[in-house]
Amino acid sequence: MPALKVSPAQRAELRTQAHALKPVVLIGAEGLTEAVLAEIKVHLNAHQLIKIRVFGDEREERAAIYARICDELNAGPIQQIGKLLVIWKPQPARPVPSTPANRAKATATKTGSGRRTALPSAREASSERSSPGEKSSRGAAPRLVKVVKQPDDPKRRPKAQTVVVRGNERVTAGGTIKRAKKRQTSAKRQHQSTK
Structure with a gap:
């Protein structure tokens, strides 16, 4: 799967949100294994926006790891500063099932001269x-x-x-x-x- 495209305005907003985050996944000497990819996928599903720390001195190797993560998980590359990688994957919007409680919220009762929704x-x-x-x-x-x-x-x-x-x-x-x-x-x- 190709990496997700992110607009510059959206990337800037996500960078500000990621500033206070701590790295949740650490990639060590073994590099990017299937277990590490599975862990990154779990954290992306839970948080949508994560930081990853890569313990490697080769800049090209870190860039290759960054590109591979984004391609395989269909995530958007947000920022790479040194050994820190910021990745974002939005959650797909799921439709709300039609239940009697949801229909009750949508109904309105008329009180006096104005309209109010049911509590x-x-x-x-x-x-x-x-x-x-x-x-x-x-x-x-x-x-x-x-x-x-x-x-x-x-x-x-x-x-x-x-x-x-x-x-x-x-x-x-x-x-x-x-x-x-x-x-x-x-x-x-x-x-x-x-x-």
Whole structure:
């Protein structure tokens, strides 16, 4: 399969998203084996955008590995800086099956002079947070979350916005996205803790 074509604007956006990522696959002295390709495929399916570190000193060899990964997995080459490779493979959009719950969300009830949509149940609201192609399990990354923010002026309507929440992030009650804090280590020294 040929490598995926990515537009320059899309590549720039993906580069900014990949900046904070850590490498998830390391390619060592054995080079690009079938097991490494399978691991890269698993991570691409889980995260869509990944970084790969290649431990090799030959620049041409790293470029060949980069091209082979993109060709065999039908992924888009985003960026190569030294020994770091950034690769992206979008998830195909899956159609949403027609269920009674989905039809209930689409119906609207008329109240007073304006129209309002029926409020979804808790189960429907949790499935609404994730995109149609994703599972609605908690902690699955990345996922799309619909956030409604109240404006400062009470005369204005609240705005709904869809945001992407990655694995180490959470949405607060105010609708902002916060990263999970690193676990704090003990301030005690190791030799003082044992007596």
